[in-house]
Amino acid sequence: MNDSLWVKWINVMKLKQRGVWDVDIDSKDSWGWKCLLNLKSWVSNHMRYMISDGKSINVWHDKWNSDIALSSMISKKEIFYVGLKDQDKIHDVMDDNGWKWPQNLLEKYPWITSI
Structure with a gap:
């Protein structure tokens, strides 16, 4: 298809x-x-995400964590400046130890650690 x-x-x-x-x-x-x-x-309103290996869910634009996508709170410019990409999947910002958010993103958006 x-x-x-x-x-x-x-x-x-x-x-x-x-x-x-x-x-x-x-x-x-x-x-x-x-x-x-x-x-x-x-x-x-009728969707739910199954994260699985995190390779198919966009960390910024999909509403995988709440009713609001992270891109509505963090601009593309900020995503780029911290060394991440607009197309990143959940898999790209995680490893076996958990989230691997850039430090400067955590400093500006401390709430992101509660995800």
């Missing part, structure tokens, strides 16, 4: 290396695309 022309087009033209959860409705979007994006709030 990921090889279909529609999926490729959506990824290049609409999502642009982002997840559907990070895309806002644009006034120029088609009626069908707006309808799909309008379903996000309804769908998100």
Whole structure:
């Protein structure tokens, strides 16, 4: 299914290396695309994440820990400045000993240790 022309087009033209959860409705979007994006709030209220190995859940943009994604509290600029990436998965910021948050991120956002 990921090889279909529609999926490729959506990824290049609409999502642009982002997840559907990070895309806002644009006034120029088609009626069908707006309808799909309008379903996000309804769908998100019925979703639960199974973290498993953490390789498929975006640590910043997925609402895996609460009703709010970390990206709504920490900007992309700050993520970049502490040496992390917007595309990081939970797996990328954890190891066998737990979280491996950069010290300067912990200093600015001490609440992140309670996750």
